[in-house]
Amino acid sequence: MRLRRKLFRLKIPLPQITFIDADGSRRQFEAMIGDTLLEVGQENGIDLEGACEGCMACSTCHVIVDEEWYPRLEPSSEQEKDLLDLVFNLERTSRLGCQIYITGELDGLVVSLPREHLNLQDG
Numbered sequence: 001m002r003l004r005r006k007l008f009r010l011k012i013p014l015p016q017i018t019f020i021d022a023d024g025s026r027r028q029f030e031a032m033i034g035d036t037l038l039e040v041g042q043e044n045g046i047d048l049e050g051a052c053e054g055c056m057a058c059s060t061c062h063v064i065v066d067e068e069w070y071p072r073l074e075p076s077s078e079q080e081k082d083l084l085d086l087v088f089n090l091e092r093t094s095r096l097g098c099q100i101y102i103t104g105e106l107d108g109l110v111v112s113l114p115r116e117h118l119n120l121q122d123g
C-alpha cells in the first residue's frame with residue numbers, strides 16, 4: 001500500500017487491467033507493477049482461486065487474454081504450456097494468471113475468465 005501511495009504522489013499512473021466475467025460483464029482495476037495478474041484479480045474480488053498460490057500445479061488462475069494483448073505478453077514457459085494443455089475451455093490465448101507479471105507496458109490489458117476452472121490438484 002505504501003508503494004501505491006508513493007506512486008500516486010509521484011503521479012506515476014498505475015496500469016489499468018480489465019477483467020471480463022464469463023457473463024460478459026467488464027470490470028477495470030488499477031494494478032501494481034510487479035504483482036501477478038492473479039494477485040490483481042484476487043485483491044479486487046475476481047473469481048480466480050489460485051489454489052496452488054502460483055506454483056503452477058492447479059490451473060485455477062486460468063484466464064483468456066484478449067487477442068490484441070496476447071502477443072505483447074512474455075511468452076509462456078514450457079511448464080505453463082504443459083499445465084494449460086490440461087485446462088477446461090482452453091483457447092489459443094489462454095494463460096495462467098499467476099505467470100503474468102504486471103508491467104507498465106500492460107496498461108490496458110484485457111483478459112476474460114473461462115466459464116469454469118479445473119483444479120488439477122484435486123486429482
Ligand code: FES
Nearest residue numbers: 050052054059098
Ligand atoms: S495459481 Fe495454481 S497454476 Fe496458477
